[in-house]
Amino acid sequence: MKIIESGVTAATGFKAASVHCGIRKNTEKNDLSLIVSEKRCTAAAVYTRNLVKGAPLIVTKDHLSDGYAQAIICNSGNANTCNANGIEIAERMSALCAEKLGLEVDDIVVASTGVIGQPLDIAPIERGIGPLVGALSEDGSASAALGIMTTDTKPKEIAVEFTLSGRTCRIGGIAKGSGMIHPDMATMLVFITSDVCISREMLQRALSSDIESSFNMLSVDGDTSTNDMVTVLCNGMAENAQITEEGDEFKTFMKALNTVTVALCRMIASDGEGATKLLECRVSGAKDLQTAKTVAKSVICSSLLKAAMFGADANWGRVLCAIGYSSADVDIDRIDVRFRSDKGEILVCENGAGVDFSEEKAKEILLEDEIEILIDLKSGEYQSTAWGCDLTYDYVRINGDYRT
Amino acid sequence: MKIIESGVTAATGFKAASVHCGIRKNTEKNDLSLIVSEKRCTAAAVYTRNLVKGAPLIVTKDHLSDGYAQAIICNSGNANTCNANGIEIAERMSALCAEKLGLEVDDIVVASTGVIGQPLDIAPIERGIGPLVGALSEDGSASAALGIMTTDTKPKEIAVEFTLSGRTCRIGGIAKGSGMIHPDMATMLVFITSDVCISREMLQRALSSDIESSFNMLSVDGDTSTNDMVTVLCNGMAENAQITEEGDEFKTFMKALNTVTVALCRMIASDGEGATKLLECRVSGAKDLQTAKTVAKSVICSSLLKAAMFGADANWGRVLCAIGYSSADVDIDRIDVRFRSDKGEILVCENGAGVDFSEEKAKEILLEDEIEILIDLKSGEYQSTAWGCDLTYDYVRINGDYRT
Numbered sequence: 145m146k147i148i149e150s151g152v153t154a155a156t157g158f159k160a161a162s163v164h165c166g167i168r169k170n171t172e173k174n175d176l177s178l179i180v181s182e183k184r185c186t187a188a189a190v191y192t193r194n195l196v197k198g199a200p201l202i203v204t205k206d207h208l209s210d211g212y213a214q215a216i217i218c219n220s221g222n223a224n225t226c227n228a229n230g231i232e233i234a235e236r237m238s239a240l241c242a243e244k245l246g247l248e249v250d251d252i253v254v255a256s257t258g259v260i261g262q263p264l265d266i267a268p269i270e271r272g273i274g275p276l277v278g279a280l281s282e283d284g285s286a287s288a289a290l291g292i293m294t295t296d297t298k299p300k301e302i303a304v305e306f307t308l309s310g311r312t313c314r315i316g317g318i319a320k321g322s323g324m325i326h327p328d329m330a331t332m333l334v335f336i337t338s339d340v341c342i343s344r345e346m347l348q349r350a351l352s353s354d355i356e357s358s359f360n361m362l363s364v365d366g367d368t369s370t371n372d373m374v375t376v377l378c379n380g381m382a383e384n385a386q387i388t389e390e391g392d393e394f395k396t397f398m399k400a401l402n403t404v405t406v407a408l409c410r411m412i413a414s415d416g417e418g419a420t421k422l423l424e425c426r427v428s429g430a431k432d433l434q435t436a437k438t439v440a441k442s443v444i445c446s447s448l449l450k451a452a453m454f455g456a457d458a459n460w461g462r463v464l465c466a467i468g469y470s471s472a473d474v475d476i477d478r479i480d481v482r483f484r485s486d487k488g489e490i491l492v493c494e495n496g497a498g499v500d501f502s503e504e505k506a507k508e509i510l511l512e513d514e515i516e517i518l519i520d521l522k523s524g525e526y527q528s529t530a531w532g533c534d535l536t537y538d539y540v541r542i543n544g545d546y547r548t
Numbered sequence: 549m550k551i552i553e554s555g556v557t558a559a560t561g562f563k564a565a566s567v568h569c570g571i572r573k574n575t576e577k578n579d580l581s582l583i584v585s586e587k588r589c590t591a592a593a594v595y596t597r598n599l600v601k602g603a604p605l606i607v608t609k610d611h612l613s614d615g616y617a618q619a620i621i622c623n624s625g626n627a628n629t630c631n632a633n634g635i636e637i638a639e640r641m642s643a644l645c646a647e648k649l650g651l652e653v654d655d656i657v658v659a660s661t662g663v664i665g666q667p668l669d670i671a672p673i674e675r676g677i678g679p680l681v682g683a684l685s686e687d688g689s690a691s692a693a694l695g696i697m698t699t700d701t702k703p704k705e706i707a708v709e710f711t712l713s714g715r716t717c718r719i720g721g722i723a724k725g726s727g728m729i730h731p732d733m734a735t736m737l738v739f740i741t742s743d744v745c746i747s748r749e750m751l752q753r754a755l756s757s758d759i760e761s762s763f764n765m766l767s768v769d770g771d772t773s774t775n776d777m778v779t780v781l782c783n784g785m786a787e788n789a790q791i792t793e794e795g796d797e798f799k800t801f802m803k804a805l806n807t808v809t810v811a812l813c814r815m816i817a818s819d820g821e822g823a824t825k826l827l828e829c830r831v832s833g834a835k836d837l838q839t840a841k842t843v844a845k846s847v848i849c850s851s852l853l854k855a856a857m858f859g860a861d862a863n864w865g866r867v868l869c870a871i872g873y874s875s876a877d878v879d880i881d882r883i884d885v886r887f888r889s890d891k892g893e894i895l896v897c898e899n900g901a902g903v904d905f906s907e908e909k910a911k912e913i914l915l916e917d918e919i920e921i922l923i924d925l926k927s928g929e930y931q932s933t934a935w936g937c938d939l940t941y942d943y944v945r946i947n948g949d950y951r952t
Contacts, residue, residue: 196872228901260865261902455948461664465774468600497632498665537941544859
């Protein structure tokens with residue numbers, strides 16, 4: 145398997161594009177993206193568990209109930225959530241897209257991201273859909289990634305190439321997400337495409353299993369969005385023997401999918417609102433998987449630890465504190481904590497108590513952009529990784545006045 | 549019942565003081581406090597549920613196992629937590645205090661607050677205990693409140709006067725707490741004294757019941773401390789008929805206690821690390837109490853909402869988002885949201901969707917120091933209140949470099 149420089153148009157038969165249609169006032173920021181497959185795809189999706197669900201998610205869930213889709217339309221600048229006419233608008237977006245592409249309306253995935261509770265005007269989308277379809281291109285992944293961004297500072301895309309039953313296959317994805325990132329089921333918006341031939345049942349199984357160790361282990365600010373969604377479309381154009389059951393081929397697909405999802409998680413975390421650092425918490429030695437996950441997630445979510453990392457302060461007491469309130473059943477007196485980056489690794493806590501360490505060396509390690517927090521529970525063989533970012537002045541600035 | 553300007557020395561028979569003994573380098577900040585009763589007291593306490601527990605809590609829990617105590621000693625500047633010799637040091641602190649006061653060691657409540665994971669030197673406490681006992685005074689509450697502060701910017705004390713069986717009674721308390729405030733059982737450190745005569749069983753029942761609607765509804769940053777503790781000492785010197793069962797007298801006591809605890813909660817929230825605003829989230833119309841509490845706590849803990857309040861931004865979508873991921877079973881389409889302060893009240897969301905409102909008026913309301921977020925679930929008769937504060941640049945500054 146190798147990583148290639150592309151995204152949702154890496155797989156055979158996919159085109160993408162974005163345009164500025166006028167949902168946003170800033171004409172330099174595209175606000176409407178489209179991804180289309182040449183052939184109808186098996187499709188799988190996971191959605192937010194937030195009780196407040198964006199109208200587009202409700203419409204998409206309905207459209208995907210048969211397990212097939214062929215295009216994804218997504219606007220930024222307005223979440224189309226908590227609006228009285230939200231469902232109607234999301235259906236209208238889907239219909240416009242289907243009509244222009246000559247597809248069935250229930251083969252359209254529709255998504256929106258941006259501010260909650262402001263009615264979404266359909267007029268700019270009506271005007272924009274023609275130019276958007278006209279702009280579709282096999283090199284359009286980067287453009288589509290730009291069009292779905294909100295407070296993101298960087299577009300996020302990744303693709304991998306691998307082999308199944310002698311055929312070259314690809315999986316690629318784009319993502320957006322910077323604030324309100326604490327997925328309980330999926331993350332903000334992630335669109336993944338592939339030319340693999342796989343049954344819809346196995347595709348949904350692959351995605352549902354994958355997110356447990358990828359997007360569900362990601363947190364920027366503890367706020368689970370109303371619009372989280374991850375969608376995978378597979379058009380089968382790689383012409384591999386269809387995957388219809390578990391086995392080596394399914395494992396290869398899962399591994400490729402996980403490479404894409406974990407890469408997107410890391411991109412989202414490192415581009416968290418105001419973030420200056422990517423934090424990766426790796427828990428090992430847990431007595432079971434749930435314990436490892438609970439500990440990793442608790443540490444990555446601690447506001448105090450996140451602020452300490454911003455300050456490059458090796459305040460390991462906050463790591464132990466977050467483990468202690470995580471509700472995980474651990475033996476505190478066995479825990480070792482280390483910090484690691486490109487500048488090296490340092491042991492700061494052994495068997496639940498502090499050890500003498502060089503503050504100078506710790507500072508040097510923590511001043512890097514990517515920090516690993518290594519926690520060894522020394523009570524078993526299970527491990528888990530969670531991703532997050534530091535808490536900074538800019539997070540406060542960005543969210544102190546988001547709407548205006 | 550009336551509120552009086554005092555704290556832990558309001559009740560008959562209590563003295564308090566603090567000194568600078570040298571745990572902190574800054575000689576202008578007292579770091580050792582003492583509260584003593586003339587008579588032995590019935591005592592009740594609740595402690596953090598964090599698995600990592602400060603050594604002083606373990607020692608105090610042991611000392612209070614008989615339900616009696618007579619003095620409280622507390623240092624700031626070092627939490628005596630995650631240290632190999634922590635228990636030994638906490639026992640030594642208790643013994644020094646008992647010896648100097650002529651009390652039994654198991655009548656001493658011992659507490660520590662400050663940085664985790666740095667050994668606590670007993671030498672400054674040995675030197676300080678003499679001057680500390682010498683400074684004890686019936687006007688010493690404010691001094692004791694100063695001595696237990698860490699990142700607090702204001703000392704926190706409150707007292708009330710009321711009548712039981714014809715006798716004038718008082719309950720007063722002091723508290724410290726600014727960061728790492730998200731009590732799961734109690735808050736950082738709260739010491740309450742009273743001259744009420746009450747059995748130890750009824751005192752513990754009163755306290756355990758009270759914290760469910762006071763300290764457990766308070767959050768500054770979602771981090772449950774390792775050293776949370778609330779202690780109440782009652783010396784009986786008001787000479788009321790002893791409270792040994794539920795009834796009107798117990799209700800009067802509970803009401804007075806709740807006045808003290810809620811006042812302390814509000815003081816802690818408004819002095820949250822970096823806070824510029826006290827946030828009070830009042831949920832009404834819930835179908836049961838747990839739903840009301842879950843919703844109130846989820847909203848008050850949302851980083852996004854807290855940042856919006858800092859920016860005086862009426863971003864009610866974040867209120868709905870936090871209700872949606874709270875796990876409470878609510879009907880989103882019925883929810884009304886209002887913001888209120890001394891400048892007035894404004895409806896921003898009705899039946900789960902936005903309403904037209906004056907942004908100018910909303911800004912005027914949200915620029916005040918105390919903001920109420922009013923949520924009506926319109927599904928029943930239950931209500932709950934939670935307290936918190938805004939998320940600010942200063943929270944990041946304070947926690948980016950706490951240790952140095």
